[in-house]
Amino acid sequence: MTLHDADLDVYLHDSDRIAALRADARAGLTSTPKWLPPKYFYDARGSALFEQITRLPEYYPTRAERSILDTRAASIATITGAKTLVELGSGSSEKTRLLLDALREHGTLGAFIPLDVSAAALREAVVALRTDYPDLHVRGVVADFVEHLDLLPHAGGRLVAFLGGTIGNFTPEERTPFLSTLRAQLETGEWFLLGADLVKDPAILVPAYDDAQGVTAEFNRNVLHVLNDALAADFDPSTFTHVALWDPAAEWIEMRLRSTRDQSVHLPALDLTVHFSAGEEMRTEVSAKFRPAGLREELSEAGFSLRHWWTDEQSRFGVALATAS
Structure with a gap:
């Protein structure tokens, strides 16, 4: 293809x-x-x-986050019932396949929208995804997730995933407008899945x-x-x-x-x-590395309600599932 x-x-x-x-x-x-x-x-x-x-x-973050998704993807699919999965900074979308598989198994997912700054990387990822998920509508978006959040497709029942601990590359002064702008693009009740590395030794x-x-x-x-x-x-x-x-x-x-x-x-x-x-x-x-209470507060201030919080067995990495409230 x-x-x-x-x-x-x-x-x-x-x-x-x-x-x-x-x-x-x-x-x-x-x-x-x-x-x-x-x-x-x-x-x-x-x-x-x-x-x-x-x-x-x-480098533990990738393995730790994947272990959480391995364990919790089915629960995420059941809880959200997402019809459209949007991934910010998707890259190869490798870990996201755990979510795609769980949501397809749950029977609700109809579309996947990966967003990335690299057209070449996104083109390659979309080809692979369309081959492996022929019944899924896959549409890549070449954009900067800081500058172009207002261009997210307005599909119903969205789950927006922002994984890999990339949220840590923002300073607190940058995180606040990012999270608030993302919340403004979502309908009340739509979902946000966030991967965050935790404070540790x-x-x-x-x-x-x-x-x-x-x-x-x-x-x-x-x-x-x-x-x-x-x-x-x-x-x-x-x-x-x-x-x-x-x-x-x-x-x-x-x-x-x-x-x-x-x-x-x-x-x-x-x-x-x-x-x-x-x-x-x-x-x-x-x-940046996070503490659960601080992350909950930042999400709340941006207009999200934290519904579920999961960590790996060693509490090195966290995955937050929140709703636009």
Whole structure:
């Protein structure tokens, strides 16, 4: 089966992504301290590296969340009776197949709407899903789930899934409008399924973002390759070391890149030269960890009612099922 852009709803084009990257790179690289958004890790190489990360022994979130879905998917299908499943940041939709199978078995599901920023990844996923679920209406949406929530298809009986702990990449100031905007797009009684990593011993947390094989370090440096390719920059990734640390006050992991020497980086596409001092660090990601009471409060303030809360056997990861109230 082949799939063309006519078979996708495309709200985010390559020109939009480049414009956003240019704006974010200029803002982040001229700030003190410097920063870059984590969404730019994920070109084809970065996505492949992240898939490697999910299989590393130190990286528990993917396995923990999958164990919850393995155990609870049938209950989620029974409780929600969802007719349409919408997934934000779907990627390959691998874990979501547990929900698809359970909802089909329950007999209510008619449509699956995966949303992702990458048209290529989404096209590939939709081809596979249509092959494996020929009786299911599958329609991919190429969009940014921060910018385009108002474009979610208005199908009845929706369950919106936001998995993988991606909610942790938002700061509290970013989470509040995101959750409130999502709530505004849902009808009262529609459902929201949220995967969130939990606060735990830093001895478990930090290695998940700083593995012994160095895959996460290479993933972190990949953002520099993205800037080189997209903005004609001349970053030398080998001159930046990977840093992962736990911030106990903010209760998040920070990933940073530390310059190993004084250097200047040129970005001709932005007509910009940026200086890094030896030892200077640039933040590339935050990954917030949650406490159940705090997550319940954030959902409530956005207009959701938490109905069910599940964790894996070791209470490392949580999955919340909430309704738009």
